[in-house]
Amino acid sequence: MAKQAATLQPIELDCADESIALEMARWLAFLRAERRLSPKTSEAYARDLRQFLQFLAEHWEARVTLKRFSALEATDVRAFMAKRRADEIAGRSLMRALAGLRSFGRFLEREGRGKVGALSAIRAPKVGKSLPKPLPMTAAKRLADADERAGEDREPWIWARDAAVMALLYGSGLRISEALGLKRRDVPAPGEGDVLVVIGKGNKTRMVPVLQNVLALIRDYAAMCPYPLPAEGPMFIGARGGPLQPRIIQLTMARLRGALGLPDSATPHALRHSFATHLLSRGGDLRAIQELLGHASLSTTQIYTGIDSERLLEVYRSAHPRA
Structure with a gap:
């Protein structure tokens, strides 16, 4: 220094x-x-x-x-x-x-x-915990449908791009910065697997599974994109060929909220909440969800998914060998 x-x-x-x-x-x-x-x-x-x-x-x-x-x-x-x-x-x-x-x-x-x-x-001020508001499963799926954007006055490749990003946020529980930070080489080609290596908060790296239908949406976008997508360059780019900015996806979500009749709480980050909550409601393991989200603490995942103490006890009773 x-x-x-x-x-x-x-x-x-x-x-x-x-x-x-x-x-x-x-x-x-x-x-x-x-x-x-x-x-x-x-x-x-x-x-x-x-x-x-x-x-x-x-x-x-x-x-x-x-x-x-x-x-x-x-x-x-x-x-x-x-x-x-x-x-x-x-x-x-x-x-x-x-x-x-x-x-x-x-x-x-x-x-x-x-x-x-x-x-x-000095004692830190108390802050009330605001529970996340996940989207209904049907609405979360529709956000990743390129056909929902067909009425917009934009290029079809941009519809495909936005659908691919939304699908990643919901399908893999990524933060928007993590999705837009992916490079072309980070996305597996056909037959090369179904795992993404993501750089999260604090430059921590984690492996995240990605569904084949999400990979298909990414490939559709890449095939339609009028700009070159080199291996070391960003996977998702803007209308002028530069890196895609989070604000563009936020505006896209705002337009879709109106079309689908969703509340203001339906943000790109709400798709990450939805990923975690829907996994848990379908019997997903809390520890596994913690790893997928990249949370350092299980208590963060507990708050993130809106899980209550009774659900934690239920997980404990079903998983512990002495329960």
Whole structure:
């Protein structure tokens, strides 16, 4: 980090001095290079820290210095959280803000730039668990039908592409970023198997089975696509030949919601929820579903599928040899 610090420019901050601004720049570089956080998460953390520093400058009636920041008190942090709540910021956003501030505090401590104990002393706000809303099986299947798009004023190969992407989201439980991150070489050719190697969150790789009818939809799209699809290039491309962006699939889903009479909760990610929930309802093993989804924790899968305690006990009783 020492060489990197020499080339980094301090973040422009009106509310804090250069010492804080430089540490913030180093921290953001650390998040990108070492922690490999997504650009959106890094941007959100940077925004939260800016807001906190601005609040402190007004709260203390002075520019924030590194020395003063290291002497933060719990009352300062609570005052900031109270103000954000007064601004009607949701509990989940408050929790993310506190996580970002704690990350900055840990970075300063690791670099020998101070110890901000007050950030660790604050309890994270409670966030209510919102259960996912899976789609009915019939609706989920229709979303992967290219004929549903036949009335749209778009090229047939684009209908085929969108149908293939939707089929992947529902048929293999992929995140939209995972589906659009596939390269042509990642999709097995006829006779080469029925498994995808997917790069998920945190650059973790997992193997996911893919149905033959889903592979057939992908091949139909590839045969119709007017652009070359090299082995190292993206499997799914946009209307102008570049990588397909998630927003295009989100807009496609929005159009189909109206055509199929589905609620606003019917998003591309809802297809992943539906994959997990429908597997479970048909007798799928919870641990296997956890592996397919790429969840680090079984509790995440439990929430994800809307499974209740009684269903967990049922799985336990049917699977345990002493039950």
